[in-house]
Amino acid sequence: MKREPVTAHAPSYYAASATPQPLRPALDTKLDVDVCIIGAGYTGLSAGLHLAEAGFSVAIVEAARVGWGASGRNGGQIVNSYSRDIDVIEARYGMETARALGDMAFEGGRIIRERVARYAIDCDLKDGGVFAAITPGQFTHLKKQKALWERYGHTQLQLLDQIETRQIVASDRYCGALLDLSGGHIHPLNLALGEAAAFESLGGRIFENSPAIRVERSFRPVVHTPGGSVTANFVIVAGNAYLGGLIPELAAKSMPCGTQVVATEPLGALADTLLPQDYCVEDCNYLLDYFRLSADKRLLFGGGVSYGARDPTRIEAIIVPKLLKVFPQLANVRIDYAWTGNFLLTLSRMPQMGRLDHNIYYSQGCSGHGITFTHLAGRLLAEVLQGQATRFDAFATLPHLPFPGGQLLRAPFTALGAWYYDLRDKLGI
Template structure:
């Protein structure tokens, strides 16, 4: 049977020790079978286990193998499209409920880290950096919007103030969110998996779901076994493939690239990011970066539509890093990798139920670290019969890509080119 290891990333190289988790052999029964041991699956499992459910997770590779263990490690609030867009899309009543949840994911992460003593280098503070006056105006509006929904840990920064937190000459201002922050994302997933197992949950690694047998008592089939369950949660996101065709038709895997420098001197690291905040700029195709616990700079950006792996990741991302920090010209890159996230046409997550007993959440659209933790709680509530918050997400429109799967990549790339051009021209 194939054994799929972690990609050669900084996160995999610095991961905390984990126990062996064998593949599923034979047949098991459970209350809930979760497909995917990333943040959505792990968060769902924890909330369900804490409420007395019996839970089994099947994972095609290893815990956190996908986006959960490869992302930039930034805790960013709200959704990929903000609450004002949601309000225009679905109206004020539904938007009010979704707005109240927009800042919950970060709190869930911190609660998990504290409750289960997860060692994942959690740091507070995230910066949104504006390059143009239009972007600065957007941040001013965003601050008012978020404060309308009770989120008050925000500070607008002028050019002088942002220079105090990031040594980049490109920014004219920004916004600091002290409820944002950053983590070692793979170690967060591994810590959550350990918490799942401490509560009696079972995780089968190297166990891809190859078929779902639908019906009153659904069955998840794997290469060497099957899981009979009362409920199924589909949490594969960009790594789900075509297991559930009706979900694949309304989403598109996309790749993003990340590099990690060699360890920097304490003085250089402190010069770049004196308060150790994470940063993302406000461009449509944004760049993001932060320091690791051992003083490396992690820098990510770019999107490859259709999730192809670029031949030379460093060649794509290093120029972006040097544009922000030319002082790193002679610094060596130790790690470079790509990872996939799942894009939806609306850039809003897709949540729903297939039949009576198959639940799903997918399509974080690059905004998944906080949302997935919230999604786990919302899915668990729905399985317990408390569906108001689930229904608020399920009511968001799920659009198919124009032209279907054949044309979704070129159409999305053209759209991204257009918005990237607007960024460069300052519109």
């Protein structure tokens, strides 16, 4: 069968600097495996690697290329916990659920470091992440966050006053910060490519340019692609924001959203004056900004959200003014790359895991905390397929709520809520 062209990666700094990867074949036959995974992003790769290590035969079908979606376009920051922190989980779902999820809140970052060490993945891993407070109210919240995380056993934290923060981030924008030494940053696409290579080294198979177009639910489900099919004992749906309408009941309970990133020209010695310890940073606003240095000393700066995943026509016009609020000294610096990508938002802002049938599982909706949670999710999916359901069910039992107004009105309703919180940020409430 003639091979169709493989969809190119987004025109990002990551794609331009990625480790060379092979062109993987499109699926053009019928396969029979233990597990078929839909999606070669972090969730699918993490699950596949855990399962391959346990001896399962696994095939991953990917609509474009490994790491083509959010896994290869994100800000590259290793951020612990969830988009809604453990105190919110306590209030909403009770202490038993909070204890279960709290025990896993810092595991995703450890999994990443385990993978990088075990498989010698070259992804520019650097330790240290900073939550930067713009207002005194935000700094008070950081004090509470530190106490909360320490209550759940996470002790690699330091509160920084304004002077100490200024020594870490060369900006007058922040009044204090919380340093998480177990946070950090990576080249996200190279992490995905390295995990794919590790998976393949254990016998796993990845088929690119092979979108799942139908899932046949039966005693042994079948995933159909344009050129072939995979029959499996289990199917894992890991398409996240790029799943489309393949599984309608999942699309009804989530919403793709866009975020934007720019990369400056290499800054040389100037870069070391901006972020002397080479930590990554995110602020504490509801619609937050995030930034860090790349290995070749570019400033990568992201932020902004477009609800409904409408790509902005001028990414620089959205991001550069935010960048200059933090670093006005970069007014004359050239922007070499600007790109956008989608992440998947849920109404509760909590990730969604569950079963579509006794042999079809899914994970989606990290709501902006995807780098760490997807790696945890892969481990939990591998556990449940091996009969260990307790940790998976801690997430699966959370309510997965549809957005008000359905798919037609979810974007404007959510944008209205975001406008309200953005106004609170601007007023310092």
